[in-house]
Amino acid sequence: xxxxxxxxxxxxxxxxxxxxxxxxxxxxxxxxxxxxxxxxxxxxxxxxxxxxxxxxxxxxxxxxxxxxxxxxxxxxxxxxxxxxxxxxxxxxxxxxxxxxxxxxxxxxxxxxxxxxxxxxxxxxxxxxxxxxxxxxxxxxxxxxxxxxxxxxxxxxxxxxxxxxxxxxxxxxxxxxxxxxxxxxxxxxxxxxxxxxxxxxxxxxxxxxxxxxxxxxxxxxxxxxxxxxxxxxxxxxxxxxxxxxxxxxxxxxxxxxxxxxxxxxxxxxxxxxxxxxxxxxxxxxxxxxxxxxxxxxxxxxxxxxxxxxxxxxxxxxxx
Amino acid sequence: xxxxxxxxxxxxxxxxxxxxxxxxxxxxxxxxxxxxxxxxxxxxxxxxxxxxxxxxxxxxxxxxxxxxxxxxxxxxxxxxxxxxxxxxxxxxxxxxxxxxxxxxxxxxxxxxxxxxxxxxxxxxxxxxxxxxxxxxxxxxxxxxxxxxxxxxxxxxxxxxxxxxxxxxxxxxxxxxxxxxxxxxxxxxxxxxxxxxxxxxxxxxxxxxxxxxxxxxxxxxxxxxxxxxxxxxxxxxx
Numbered sequence: 144x145x146x147x148x149x150x151x152x153x154x155x156x157x158x159x160x161x162x163x164x165x166x167x168x169x170x171x172x173x174x175x176x177x178x179x180x181x182x183x184x185x186x187x188x189x190x191x192x193x194x195x196x197x198x199x200x201x202x203x204x205x206x207x208x209x210x211x212x213x214x215x216x217x218x219x220x221x222x223x224x225x226x227x228x229x230x231x232x233x234x235x236x237x238x239x240x241x242x243x244x245x246x247x248x249x250x251x252x253x254x255x256x257x258x259x260x261x262x263x264x265x266x267x268x269x270x271x272x273x274x275x276x277x278x279x280x281x282x283x284x285x286x287x288x289x290x291x292x293x294x295x296x297x298x299x300x301x302x303x304x305x306x307x308x309x310x311x312x313x314x315x316x317x318x319x320x321x322x323x324x325x326x327x328x329x330x331x332x333x334x335x336x337x338x339x340x341x342x343x344x345x346x347x348x349x350x351x352x353x354x355x356x357x358x359x360x361x362x363x364x365x366x367x368x369x370x371x372x373x374x375x376x377x378x379x380x381x382x383x384x385x386x387x388x389x390x391x392x393x394x395x396x397x398x399x400x401x402x403x404x405x406x407x408x409x410x411x412x413x414x415x416x417x418x419x420x421x422x423x424x425x426x427x428x429x430x431x432x433x434x435x436x437x438x439x440x441x442x443x444x445x446x447x448x449x450x451x452x453x454x455x456x457x458x459x460x461x
Numbered sequence: 462x463x464x465x466x467x468x469x470x471x472x473x474x475x476x477x478x479x480x481x482x483x484x485x486x487x488x489x490x491x492x493x494x495x496x497x498x499x500x501x502x503x504x505x506x507x508x509x510x511x512x513x514x515x516x517x518x519x520x521x522x523x524x525x526x527x528x529x530x531x532x533x534x535x536x537x538x539x540x541x542x543x544x545x546x547x548x549x550x551x552x553x554x555x556x557x558x559x560x561x562x563x564x565x566x567x568x569x570x571x572x573x574x575x576x577x578x579x580x581x582x583x584x585x586x587x588x589x590x591x592x593x594x595x596x597x598x599x600x601x602x603x604x605x606x607x608x609x610x611x612x613x614x615x616x617x618x619x620x621x622x623x624x625x626x627x628x629x630x631x632x633x634x635x636x637x638x639x640x641x642x643x644x645x646x647x648x649x650x651x652x653x654x655x656x657x658x659x660x661x662x663x664x665x666x667x668x669x670x671x672x673x674x675x676x677x678x679x680x681x682x683x684x685x686x687x688x689x690x691x692x693x694x695x696x697x698x
Contacts, residue, residue: 243519246546250567251477257571258481262488275477327476366497 157221164217233404240406240418244286248279278323285354289420292351292428303345303431307459310381311339311374313346317353318372321361329367330360337375342457348428352436355421356385356449363447364389380434380452388446400438401426425451432457467582468492470511472502472528473544474520478567482515482574489575499523503531511539513582518545518556526559533560537610538588538623540581544569562623584648588627598633600681600694603672605629614671621671624649628664632682632692641689665690 149155175182255272258264264272318325318332325332360370364387371386392400392407399405404419422436429436433454440447469486473479474497483493494511496502500522502514514532518525529541541563543556548566556564562584563577588607597606605612610626612619621629627649632640642658650660665684669676683691 243546246548246567247475247478250546250569251475251481253568254478254481254485254571258485261571262485268484272481275480279477 154225160217237404237418241286241290244418245283248282251279252276274323281320285351285358286418288351289355289418289424292424303348305343305345307341308344308346308349309339309341310344310383310453311336313349314353314372314374314383317350317357320354321357324358324361325370328361328364330364331369333369333371335371335373337373339374340381340458341460342381342453343459344432344453344457345428348431352425352428352451353383355425356451359421359449360385360387360389360447363387368446376455377452379455381455381458383451383453384448385450386446386448391440391443391445391447393443397438397440401436429453466492467512468494468510469578470502470505470514471495472497472499472514472520472525473517474498475517485571485575486578489578491578497521499525499528502528506532512585513540513542513578515542515544515578516561518543518547518552526555529556529559529561537620538585538626540585540623542577542581544574560623584627587648588630601672605633612671615674616671619671625664625668628661629668632690633694636692636694639685639689639691645689
């Protein structure tokens, strides 16, 4: 079944069509050359004026041009066909991932609500369950934000509302929001602020970026791995580093990691849920702040560092 | 059934869900151990005995499907309840084919989950009861070892799947009597509304292929039209 599918891969089909086309052409040329004399004699009897001594360059050029045009046409059709089939594949992967991503927190909320309904629970347990459900709703809300944002994550259509934000205080607040998730993964956060500049930012959009980066660091790290967040100035940028000691990734993934729907696939990460949207959206948001989102990883199993670079020119008086 | 002392291994990487499951199962009197990845599940099963495993599919390191396959390669009967956000029919089939005894899609209802756990454990308890004085049950040229799941049929020795063994045991334990399709369904598959009575017929057809020289005219597993099935160890009687 796998071999059959590989045989009908767009590239294989394209190569097959081209080979068939060239073979047919070769057969026809061969037939023409073998019967050239007979055809010439026959033609001369009907239209002797058609034959001249010199080569008719214009007709030859036209023929070659036509051939090139057909080749280009086939190539364009192939490129679009390939693109479409890739998009279809991506869409079905996305739907599967998103429905899975939505169902997990939903299942947790339903479980805790039914626990409250069917079991006798103490006040403390009840409080703990409510906290858990709130954390799950926060996760659901983050995912829905990502999906909505991804549909308009285009530099031109992203309407941002800038306001002065104290970056240091804002980072502290975002980290605090992940307290429960961090505790559950036994993950200690070292938040190092070398300064706390006030920048003109879209707070809601930047919250999505920081939430995505912190959630990823937690999700893609084994239990007990620390997370270092460091805010400092680098040249013309304020840089926020999120350095984890998680699963990391290979060099080949680094270029593709910010692509829409792209997900790092290796044995450590293959079953970790995700929609492949968070980093794409984060990168687009940072770009819309005239900044950059950088990534580096020493390799698989050696963690990763995501850096948000925001231009110093965004700085305003506090 | 007394649940106290029954050990359940919950393999779930979603911390909230795992803790919620642990809380509810412990309230029902089970002893619960949590692990958050497939490899740890395989490792802990090699060291400790459990009565049931609740297994997620999407797990880090080793997927739930792979964990189930590995368990089934050495132990055909260990009860596995698969729990997954994948709810399509093909996912369900994949889970059951990998060796799950039951499959529940997320989000699920708590009472249903607890009933299914109870049902699997009840069937497991019933299965562990001896069917015969001897470990191996002999009939005609064939035999079945219900403890190991190993059997000898028309084409040599092989292993029965958990459901096949359970079905065979139920028929053997009531040999000479008609067992209704409903009883077989309830005891082997539990109260799963998605299971149809035709499933029983399909399994019986499979068992006949294993143990009957001529499956079209069976001598051991006899059909009683609109009633059920009867097992005869000695066809002459």
